[in-house]
Amino acid sequence: MATGIKDKVAILGMGCSKFGERWDQEADDLMVEAFEEALGDAGVEKNQINAAWLATAIEEQHVGKSGVPLAVALRLPYIPVTRVENYCASGSEAFRGAVYAVASGACDIALAMGVEKLKDTGYGGLPQRGRGVLNSMYWPNLSAPGSFAQLAAAYRAKHGVSADELKRAMAHVSVKSHDNGSRNPKAHLRNKVDEETVLKAPLVAAPLGLYDCCGVSDGAACAIVTTPEIAKSLGKRDLVSVKALQLSVSNGVEAQHNSWDGSYFATTRIAAKRAYDEAGIGNPREELNLIEVHDCFSITELVTMEDLHISSEGGAIADVLDGFYDAGGTIPCQIDGGLKCFGHPIGASGLRMIYEMYLQMLGRAGARQRADAPRYGLTHNLGGFPHQNVCSVSIVGRYES
Amino acid sequence: MAGITAYGGYIPRLRLSRKSMVDANSWANSALKGQAKAERSMCNWDEDSLTMAVEAGRDCLTAQPRDSIAAVYLASTSLPFDDRLNAGIAVAALNLPGGVRTLDITASQRAGTSGLIAALQAVAGEDGPLLYLAAEKRRAKGGSPLELSSGDGAAALLLGPGDGIARLLGSHSQAVDFIDHYRGQGRQFDYVWEERWIRDEGYLKIVPPVLAALLEKTGVKASEIAHFCLPCTLGRVTPAIAKTLGIAEEAVRDNLHAACGETGTAHALVMLVRALEESKPGEKILVAGFGQGCDALLFETTAALKTLAPRLGIKGSLARRKAETNYNKFLAFNDLVTVEKGMRAEVDKQTALSTLYRKRDMLTGLIGGRCEKCGTVQFPKSNVCVNPNCNALHSQIDRPFAEMGGRVNSFTADLLTYCPDPPAHYGMVQFAEGGRMMMDFTDVDTGSIEVGMPMRMMFRVKEYDPVRGFTKYFWKAAPAAAQA
Numbered sequence: 001m002a003t004g005i006k007d008k009v010a011i012l013g014m015g016c017s018k019f020g021e022r023w024d025q026e027a028d029d030l031m032v033e034a035f036e037e038a039l040g041d042a043g044v045e046k047n048q049i050n051a052a053w054l055a056t057a058i059e060e061q062h063v064g065k066s067g068v069p070l071a072v073a074l075r076l077p078y079i080p081v082t083r084v085e086n087y088c089a090s091g092s093e094a095f096r097g098a099v100y101a102v103a104s105g106a107c108d109i110a111l112a113m114g115v116e117k118l119k120d121t122g123y124g125g126l127p128q129r130g131r132g133v134l135n136s137m138y139w140p141n142l143s144a145p146g147s148f149a150q151l152a153a154a155y156r157a158k159h160g161v162s163a164d165e166l167k168r169a170m171a172h173v174s175v176k177s178h179d180n181g182s183r184n185p186k187a188h189l190r191n192k193v194d195e196e197t198v199l200k201a202p203l204v205a206a207p208l209g210l211y212d213c214c215g216v217s218d219g220a221a222c223a224i225v226t227t228p229e230i231a232k233s234l235g236k237r238d239l240v241s242v243k244a245l246q247l248s249v250s251n252g253v254e255a256q257h258n259s260w261d262g263s264y265f266a267t268t269r270i271a272a273k274r275a276y277d278e279a280g281i282g283n284p285r286e287e288l289n290l291i292e293v294h295d296c297f298s299i300t301e302l303v304t305m306e307d308l309h310i311s312s313e314g315g316a317i318a319d320v321l322d323g324f325y326d327a328g329g330t331i332p333c334q335i336d337g338g339l340k341c342f343g344h345p346i347g348a349s350g351l352r353m354i355y356e357m358y359l360q361m362l363g364r365a366g367a368r369q370r371a372d373a374p375r376y377g378l379t380h381n382l383g384g385f386p387h388q389n390v391c392s393v394s395i396v397g398r399y400e401s
Numbered sequence: 402m403a404g405i406t407a408y409g410g411y412i413p414r415l416r417l418s419r420k421s422m423v424d425a426n427s428w429a430n431s432a433l434k435g436q437a438k439a440e441r442s443m444c445n446w447d448e449d450s451l452t453m454a455v456e457a458g459r460d461c462l463t464a465q466p467r468d469s470i471a472a473v474y475l476a477s478t479s480l481p482f483d484d485r486l487n488a489g490i491a492v493a494a495l496n497l498p499g500g501v502r503t504l505d506i507t508a509s510q511r512a513g514t515s516g517l518i519a520a521l522q523a524v525a526g527e528d529g530p531l532l533y534l535a536a537e538k539r540r541a542k543g544g545s546p547l548e549l550s551s552g553d554g555a556a557a558l559l560l561g562p563g564d565g566i567a568r569l570l571g572s573h574s575q576a577v578d579f580i581d582h583y584r585g586q587g588r589q590f591d592y593v594w595e596e597r598w599i600r601d602e603g604y605l606k607i608v609p610p611v612l613a614a615l616l617e618k619t620g621v622k623a624s625e626i627a628h629f630c631l632p633c634t635l636g637r638v639t640p641a642i643a644k645t646l647g648i649a650e651e652a653v654r655d656n657l658h659a660a661c662g663e664t665g666t667a668h669a670l671v672m673l674v675r676a677l678e679e680s681k682p683g684e685k686i687l688v689a690g691f692g693q694g695c696d697a698l699l700f701e702t703t704a705a706l707k708t709l710a711p712r713l714g715i716k717g718s719l720a721r722r723k724a725e726t727n728y729n730k731f732l733a734f735n736d737l738v739t740v741e742k743g744m745r746a747e748v749d750k751q752t753a754l755s756t757l758y759r760k761r762d763m764l765t766g767l768i769g770g771r772c773e774k775c776g777t778v779q780f781p782k783s784n785v786c787v788n789p790n791c792n793a794l795h796s797q798i799d800r801p802f803a804e805m806g807g808r809v810n811s812f813t814a815d816l817l818t819y820c821p822d823p824p825a826h827y828g829m830v831q832f833a834e835g836g837r838m839m840m841d842f843t844d845v846d847t848g849s850i851e852v853g854m855p856m857r858m859m860f861r862v863k864e865y866d867p868v869r870g871f872t873k874y875f876w877k878a879a880p881a882a883a884q885a
Contacts, residue, residue: 121744125817128745133753137764137863138781138875140827140841146815147839150828154811157852205815206824206847255839256779256787258831262811386811387829387839 004278008103010228010239013042019219019343020188027117028073030220042224050107051080055094055114057346062117087383091350092392115220116345145205147385148297154262159314169317170298171198181341183367188217188343212298217343221351239399244278246271255387267391268307275393289374292353294382295338353379403525404565409461409557410715416440421728426544441662442552446734446821447862450477453555454536455860461557464710471529472502476516493765513666514690524560531560537665550634552662556670567700573615576694611695623647627684630672675715745819750866770797778835807832809854843877855881
């Protein structure tokens with residue numbers, strides 16, 4: 001019987017580059033920037049790392065395939081390096097690989113690195129890319145905003161919500177994230193915006209306007225993990241440990257079977273339940289203190305509040321408008337600015353979320369630090385499309401908490 | 402004996418106002434000013450002669466069995482492929498039996514009627530019905546009179562050995578190498594000679610003797626003709642020919658210049674379908690086609706005409722209308738001007754022909770699967786049933802989706818992704834008997850879509866591969882209400 005990952009692995013050190021339009025930086029520069037911070041934080045030598053995982057999603061746009069780009073960038077000493085790709089959940093996948101390696105006892109210390117260099121495409125938004133030979137022959141030429149925008153249509157139909165009411169709640173999500181991002185020196189977007197600006201912004205994919213969409217950024221983030229015992233032996237106190245790592249992947253039911261109504265993420269609902277079980281959380285609304293979710297679009301964040309079983313079904317609009325998820329609210333969501341403003345270098349995003357949890361739990365989050373350092377924090381990534389996606393839900397928390 | 406057993410028609414929904422065309426071009430040719438009247442039909446960016454032929458074919462096959470069809474002929478001078486059987490694509494899109502005979506008929510504006518004569522001759526001694534398709538999307542230079550007078554459209558006739566709804570009384574043809582216009586190999590555009598010469602030496606001298614010979618051959622008096630269909634964009638030619646022969650003035654059919662323009666080699670058939678829509682049993686219809694000679698066919702409608710199941714036809718397609726006043730859009734759709742498409746249009750669009758062949762039923766025929774264990778209808782057909790309570794292996798049989806209506810489950814209007822006519826509308830369509838698909842929408846107006854809206858499938862161009870000259874086809878969802 002599996003016992004789960006809870007408290008088997010601790011974070012030894014973390015690092016994150018500044019996210020944004022890093023015109024003067026290559027992917028390897030960004031990886032080094034994140035790694036230097038993490039290694040200094042961990043207080044170990046590079047040659048103490050036994051294995052590494054590299055996450056990049058759109059590798060053809062920057063570093064290319066395989067684990068080699070990470071090994072070369074950091075001059076890793078011929079250790080195992082595995083490249084992982086699982087859409088926008090890639091960063092969480094690298095973390096899972098490193099954590100599992102330590103938990104298995106195969107490694108003492110492992111590295112998870114995520115990086116994406118997205119600003120070399122020549123245009124805004126995610127790069128246009130192939131979807132596979134057969135898929136390209138019949139899928140619509142769907143963009144990320146175009147696929148996620150459809151949540152709004154289905155959500156409105158299901159819950160009888162007017163277009164204006166939903167759009168206003170979506171605007172609150174974005175205004176809140178911009179406000180949070182303004183307090184984060186590493187964030188891509190640090191400007192505050194008001195609701196009117198958000199509502200009047202030009203449309204990207206109806207009903208999503210410009211401010212309903214997250215930034216597309218360059219950046220890297222990494223984690224060095226080990227066992228709690230080794231961490232203590234290295235003199236670490238106030239450990240942050242892994243409580244749950246879950247992944248749920250669509251099997252075609254949402255895309256091909258009429259049991260899904262299009263208004264929610266079937267994968268998130270399943271992954272969240274499993275993560276709460278693994279972490280021993282009975283009531284997420286009461287027990288979680290901080291969440292970082294995959295707010296690629298405002299509507300995604302809104303419905304995810306329900307899919308994580310924090311807001312009731314149909315209740316996210318009220319919670320959002322009540323400020324439940326604001327920085328000063330009960331469970332802040334995207335206190336670092338989120339994908340929306342911290343930015344979204346795909347491979348790095350999952351690790352960036354854990355980085356924020358780690359900082360907040362250790363009281364190192366600067367101007368955006370929660371007064372009461374959180375005990376349990378949840379991170380959530382979605383990759384793909386609402387009708388066919390990869391969803392990761394991770395929970396970290398203070399060790400022995 | 403042979404006759405027409407059913408008809409169908411298709412005119413694209415977009416109608417370009419000729420005023421917009423003349424306003425844009427009369428600075429260079431002031432003679433166009435007198436032609437700024439009414440409108441011409443215009444293909445959407447994702448329509449061509451083949452997609453129109455398929456739609457006309459589907460309309461024609463309304464309430465008709467498809468598995469008995471023995472042959473498909475396709476007439477057009479604007480087929481998407483010079484060397485790839487175009488009629489074969491129509492066979493696959495229409496899910497017709499594999500054993501059908503096929504033929505592309507082309508190279509003259511008379512191809513539509515010449516092919517029809519050949520098809521009627523063939524069907525008289527054949528073992529099954531022949532589906533005859535004619536479609537045209539003529540390419541003309543910007544600002545040319547041909548661009549103004551042409552329209553895009555298609556017609557379809559189901560032919561059989563019996564009398565059907567209109568029996569063939571006879572036909573007559575004459576070949577004359579009269580070059581009113583021509584298009585040389587590899588050339589994009591027609592070269593046209595003087596209109597007065599075409600009228601006086603062409604139509605007025607070549608057509609009447611052919612019609613007279615047919616009337617004599619069939620023993621039918623000109624005064625008995627109830628409907629006279631002769632496409633001609635030159636003013637007063639058709640009435641003049643009718644008068645010469647003694648055909649009643651009221652028998653001269655409207656050439657549809659005001660409604661859609663002349664649909665090239667399909668137009669004689671478009672006019673014939675329009676005539677059949679308004680005919681009473683026992684009426685005689687004279688159809689003629691002009692182009693390096695002349696064809697004439699004489700039909701007599703039967704009592705069965707009144708029992709034909711309702712269909713869109715030309716009348717219904719003309720009613721399914723969306724006015725377009727942006728001539729620039731017409732130029733862009735027809736690649737007559739180089740427009741900025743943005744970097745997102747630069748993605749390589751190569752088609753793996755081996756994949757297309759392997760998946761041709763799915764991609765061209767829109768055939769999905771039905772699980773024989775649990776009954777779940779699904780797309781695409783797969784090895785493992787998608788029903789989470791079934792998941793049976795290798796349990797699916799073919800289930801065609803094209804004629805199954807669906808409803809919108811979710812949708813968007815996307816301004817980011819590349820689309821020749823932004824925003825790109827697409828969404829999840831849920832089918833009446835099961836199955837769903839994230840698919841492109843077409844022929845929709847921004848702001849008009851709602852969850853639950855009924856949609857019907859249409860065969861359309863998925864995308865063009867300009868590097869390799871390949872056209873990819875797939876099915877899209879269009880509002881079903883507009884069909885009524």
